[in-house]
Amino acid sequence: MKRRKFLQNASLSTLGMVATASVIGCKNSTENTTVIASANTAIQPIVIATWLVPNATAKAWEVLQNGGTALDAVEQGCMIEEADLKNVSVGKGGLPDRDGNVTLDACIMDKDGNYGAVMCVQNITHVISLARKVMEKTPHVILAGKGAEEFGYEQGFKKENLLTESSKKAWKKWKETSQYKPIINIENHDTIGMLAIDSFGDISGACTTSGLSYKMAGRVGDSPIIGSGLFIDNEIGGATATGMGEEVLKTVGSFLIVELMRQGKTPQEACEEAVRRVIKKSGDRFKDFQVGFIAINKQGETGAYCIHEWFNYNVYKQGENNNYKSAYFNKA
Ligand code: SD4
Numbered sequence: 373m374k375r376r377k378f379l380q381n382a383s384l385s386t387l388g389m390v391a392t393a394s395v396i397g398c399k400n401s402t403e404n405t406t407v408i409a410s411a412n413t414a415i416q417p418i419v420i421a422t423w424l425v426p427n428a429t430a431k432a433w434e435v436l437q438n439g440g441t442a443l444d445a446v447e448q449g450c451m452i453e454e455a456d457l458k459n460v461s462v463g464k465g466g467l468p469d470r471d472g473n474v475t476l477d478a479c480i481m482d483k484d485g486n487y488g489a490v491m492c493v494q495n496i497t498h499v500i501s502l503a504r505k506v507m508e509k510t511p512h513v514i515l516a517g518k519g520a521e522e523f524g525y526e527q528g529f530k531k532e533n534l535l536t537e538s539s540k541k542a543w544k545k546w547k548e549t550s551q552y553k554p555i556i557n558i559e560n561h562d563t564i565g566m567l568a569i570d571s572f573g574d575i576s577g578a579c580t581t582s583g584l585s586y587k588m589a590g591r592v593g594d595s596p597i598i599g600s601g602l603f604i605d606n607e608i609g610g611a612t613a614t615g616m617g618e619e620v621l622k623t624v625g626s627f628l629i630v631e632l633m634r635q636g637k638t639p640q641e642a643c644e645e646a647v648r649r650v651i652k653k654s655g656d657r658f659k660d661f662q663v664g665f666i667a668i669n670k671q672g673e674t675g676a677y678c679i680h681e682w683f684n685y686n687v688y689k690q691g692e693n694n695n696y697k698s699a700y701f702n703k704a
Contacts, residue, residue, distance in 0.1 A: 414573075415569060415571075415573040415670075415671070415672055416569075416672055416689060416690060417433070417436040417437070417568070417569055417570055417571050417689075418568065418569050418668065418672050418674070418687065418688065418689040419432040419433050419436065419445060419446075419449065419566065419567070419568045419686075419687070419688040419689075420566070420567050420568075420666050420668055420674050420676075420685060420686065420687045420688075421449065421564055421565065421566040421567075421666070421685060421686045422563060422564055422565045422566075422612065422613075422614040422664065422666055422683075422685050423562050423563075423564065423614065423683075423684060423685065423686070424684055424686065424695050425449075425452070425453055425564055425566075425686050426686055426693050426695065427452050427453075427456070428449040428450065428452040428453050428564060428566065428686070429449060429566070429686040429687070429688040429693055430688065430693055431445075431448050431449045431451075431452045432445035432446060432448060432449030432566060432568055432688065433445070433688040433693065435448050435449070436568065436570050436571065439571065440570065441483075441570050441572070441574065441576065442482075442483065442568040442569055442570040442574050442575055442576035443480070443482045443483070443504075443576040445568040445570065445576070446480065446500075446566045446567070446568050446576050446577055446578035447480060447500055447501060447504055447578055449564075449566050449568070449578070450462075450478075450500040450564055450566055450578045450579075450580045451498050451500060451501065453562075453564045453580065454497050454498050454499065454500060454580055455497060455498075457536055457538075459562055459564075460539060460542070460562070460582075460585070461562035461563050461581055461582055461585070462476075462562060462563060462564055462580055462581055462582060463476065463497050463498070463499070463534070463580065463582070464497040464532065464534045464536070465534070465536045465538075465539055466534060466539065466581075466582025466583075466585075467539050467542060467543065467582060467585030467586065468535055468539060468540075468543050468582075468585070468586070469583075469586065469587045469588065469589050469591065470546075470547075470550065470552070470586045470587065470588060470589065471589050472535065472540070472543055473494055473535075473589065474494060474534035474535050474539070474582055475492045475493065475494055475582065475583065475589075476490070476492075476493045476494075476496070476499040476534070476580070476581070476582050476583075477489075477490070477491045477492065477493075477499070477580070477581050477582075477583055477592055477593060477595045477596040477601075478490055478493075478499035478500045478502070478503045478578070478579065478580035478581070478595065478596055479503050479578070479579055479595065479596040479597070479598065479601060479602055480500060480503045480504050480507060480576070480577070480578040480579075480602075481576060481577050481578075481598070481602055481603065481604040481610075482507070482576045482604070483574035483575060483576055483604070483606040484606070485604070485605065485606070486507050486508075487507060487513050487598050488503045488504055488505070488506035488507025488508070488510075488513055488514075489503050489506065489513060489514045489515075489596040489597070489598070490502050490503050490506060490514070490515050490516070490520040490524075490596060491514065491515075491516045491517070491520070491592045491596045492516050492517045492520075492590060492592060493516075493517070493520045493521055493524070494521060494534065495521060495531045495532055495533065495534060496521060496524045496529045496530070496531070496532065497530075497532055497534065498529065499580055500578050500580045501529075502520065502523070502524045502527070502529060503578075503580075503596070505523070505524070505527050506520070506523070509527070510523070513598070514596070516592075534582075542585075543586070546585075546586050550586075552586055562614075563579065563580070563581035563583075563595055563614045564578075564579070564580055564581070565577070565578070565579040565595070565601065565602060565612025565613060565614055565666065566578050566579070566612070567604070567610040567611070567612060567666065567667070567668045569668065569670075569672055573670070574606055575604055575606050575609060575610050575668065575670070576604060576610075577602050577603075577604045577610045577611075577612055578602070579595045579596070579601045579602040579612050579613075580595065581593065581595040581601075583595065583617065584616075584617065592617075593617025593618065593620075593621070594613055594617035594618075594620035594621045594625070595613075595617060597621060598627075599624045599626055599627030600613065600617070600620050600621045600623075600624050600625060600626060600627070601613050601617070601620065601626060602626050603626035603627045603629070603630050604630075605630050605634070606670075607634075607670065608630050608633050608634045608669065608670060609630055609633050609639060609667060609668050609669035609670055610626075610630065610667065610668055611625070611626040611627075611629035611630055611639075611642070611643070611646075611665055611666065611667040611668075612626055612665070612666055612667075613625050613626055613663065613664070613665050614662075614663075614664045614665075614683070615661065615662040615663035615664050615678070615679075615683075616661035616662060616663055619650050619653070619654060619658075619661060619663050620650065620663055622650075622653060623646065623649045623650050623653060625646045625649075625650065625663070625665055626665070628642075628645075628646050628649065629642040629643055629645075629646045629665060629667045630642075630667075632645055632646070633667065633669050638669070638673055638675060639667035639668055639669050639673050639674055639675030640667075640673075640674075640675030640676070640677065640699075641675070642667055642675060643665040643666065643667050643675040643676055643677035644675075644677045644699075644701075646665050646677075647663060647664075647665065647677045647678060647679060647701055648701070650663050650679070651679060651701060658679050658701075658702070659702070659704075661679070662678060662679055662680050662683065663678060663679050664676065664677070664678030664679070664683035664685075664698055665677055665678070666685050666698075672689075674687060676696070676698040676699065677698060677699050677700070677701070678698045678699075678700045678701070679700060679701050679702055680700055680701075680702050681697075681700045681702070682697070682700075683697075683698040683700065684696060684697050684698060685698060
């Protein structure tokens with residue numbers, strides 16, 4: 373539950389230009405959302421990431437402060453969660469599939485629209501870096517399973533057992549009933565999607581996950597799929613997703629958000645529209661799953677929206693690392 377805590381009303385004054393404040397209990401979704409207004413001065417570096425990941429955004433911010441690129445920032449930020457054994461949805465310590473194997477998915481996208489991804493990778497913790505290697509060192513954009521792993525070892529990645537004792541214990545407990553039922557906002561949703569703008573004004577993004585816990589062997593969600601789990605267009609902005617990957621995939625949610633921003637929507641409006649599309653397609657099923665999006669545009673404005681309450685996200689901007697509760701659709 374620790375990961376679910378957030379700053380209920382973060383120090384908005386320190387954020388400077390704040391359009392609408394994050395106020396818990398507001399009925400109106402726009403009132404209930406923090407939107408950092410576009411700066412009328414030069415672009416400020418900014419990092420935004422899904423869920424409560426202050427250490428990850430702090431790392432990314434540090435990279436940006438040292439003059440690093442947004443690409444380096446999102447990679448290094450995500451690596452923090454991949455190495456964190458307490459995060460059971462990302463990297464080492466991730467919950468396994470129903471056969472007890474931890475399989476990781478990740479993707480990364482740079483300012484030039486280059487993209488690299490890996491899926492269903494076992495035994496390598498930093499799959500976000502492996503995805504970057506696919507992007508930079510191969511003629512391909514996606515490597516899966518054994519091939520991705522072999523490529524990783526060739527590139528010097530260490531072979532590791534990703535199943536920790538506590539994840540193994542949780543899996544054994546799950547096996548007692550073997551019931552596969554996605555649960556909203558519990559520990560099977562902590563995928564990190566991260567977007568950053570560097571001091572050059574360029575945008576990059578990354579997304580890394582162990583996917584849904586106790587998934588079928590071979591299952592791949594939205595996180596490593598371009599346009600679904602992540603999309604960046606350096607002219608417009610970027611978006612990334614968390615939650616039920618199957619539903620994000622069917623809406624190509626992150627690409628949709630970037631295209632909506634291209635048409636003039638704010639990041640907040642675009643996230644809200646994407647969530648509404650997911651809901652519309654799902655009929656009544658949306659009541660049983662969570663999807664959340666975050667987005668950023670070229671001006672450094674941010675947005676976030678989700679189906680159900682309690683999705684939260686971190687923003688590091690102007691030296692302040694804050695966590696916000698996302699506005700949400702389902703007020704029932
Ligand atoms: C997936 N979208 O594999 C991921 C899971 C997730 O927070 O976001 N968890 O479907």
